Amino acid sequence: MLLFFTSLMMACGWGFMLIKGQTMILELELMTVSSTNFSIMLVVDKINLSFSMVVTLIAGSVFTFAHKYMEEDHNSDRFLWILMAFVISMNLLTFSGSIFFLLLGWDGLGITSFALIIYYQSFESLSAGFQTLMVNRLGDAIIVISTFLFVLVGQFSFISLSDNFTSVGLVLMLSVAALTKSAQYPFSSWLPAAMAAPTPVSALVHSSTLVTAGIFLIIRLSYNVPLSEEVKSLLLFVGAITCLLGGWAATYENDIKKIIALSTLSQLGVMVFSLGLGFPGLALFHLYTHALFKALLFLAAGNMLMATYGSQDIRLMGGIGMAMPFTIIMFNISSLCLVGAPFLSAFYSKHVILEKMVMSSLNLSSMLIMFVATMMTAKYVSRSLKAVSWNKPINSIMAVSSNFYTTFPVTVLGIGGIVSGKFLSMIDLGNLELAYIPSFWGNIINIITVSGITLGLIRGSKVLSNHYLSSMFFLTPVVSMGSKGLAPLVKEMSNLDYGWLEPSFSVKNYHSKFGAVLSDIGVWPQKQSFFMAGIILVFTLA
Structure with a gap:
């Protein structure tokens, strides 16, 4: 309940900042060295407060x-x-205004995410945790x-950045760092692997914390310094490829948690693509x-996992809607939000991004990639809904009694999934971008979505279900086998560390032998002759 109360306080602060239009900055100067100020800065404005409101609301539900x-x-x-440490780290990153405060939250997210992913003690969890940790270390x-x-x-503050060559280089480096945290291509392999964590962790990681940290960092930078054309081109390319990658891989996946994880990958690509178009508010x-x-999608899936005795295969979840009607309704609502169904929350954001793409002077290849990615999103959503809602029961389903802990958080997030798009667009007009496009392009977007839904309802061909697509263009096996190629190099480096580069092993042996000699001198009447004791004493004093 403390997190829900914190979310309410953040909502009140957000409303106050919207009315006043102010920004509060708290700066603590640590020291000054050669005209360089080392300081910790805390920034409070409508962006930070609104984002923290969403984070704490979801955290309370989780x-x-x-x-x-x-x-x-x-x-x-x-x-x-x-x-809880994970949520606190995300809030530290949210309110950071300097690089030191940013690193505090950034590294906190990395360490706590590793601890949460390896919570289940198995080789798969440990492998996924180290893969996540190593990619984020980049x-x-x-x-x-x-x-x-x-x-x-x-x-060391972000506010001091200006439109010069050094600041442009800084924005480029921080943007690349943000792409690793947000699992953009080619750093995408860790996101499906992180599904080894418990479902509440997945709900928090894939909604408002770890993967959104990089997106939020780029958004904060773009409000301070206009993104250069090079950075925008990079974001456009990476976002389009990641969106296509996640949608296509989810089409041939049967694990429900990995399907949701790949859908997160696809939607993160849409956000990065919007940043490349030059619309950070959108x-x-x-x-x-x-x-x-x-x-909401993850919590509904968690209820379904409890009913199916932990089975995550959607082919074994047929008929679950009869046993859990409320859960399946919420699952359908969140899935339709992924498609951007009319009057749900994502309709007010995702469709506007596609309309802005049509309005912009974008090349045809990027536009086609986004259209295909949109079709793939509709395809895997309809495929999963068909498997869960319409297929006949295959596996035994346990009747899970509804209680406060399973119903209340799903209800809260369900209301948010339905009305948040309209509510946020009415409250904060700064996030709303108007798009005026010919009716032809609007019909094209709708036809692409309907075509994807139709393809998902048709039984998939086994010829198309190949390893190339399900492994994200062979990205997952390449990353998994990367350590094997580095093994000989690591072995040689280990030999060097024990040799000329760091002779700690030899020094340690020398000290141990010298200590043994001194010990023998201390008990010389029992173990040593007077002659040997004298020689050792002279050698030591020399």
């Missing part, structure tokens, strides 16, 4: 659901404390390197709506 989902786990208290290294450019600027708007209905 914590409520976790009480039921993890009730039979003996270490559930430890799990909840790590999850972004950490880039951010640490960017501190040298901040020294050239003379400030990307933030879609981030809010996506966070609410994606958390």
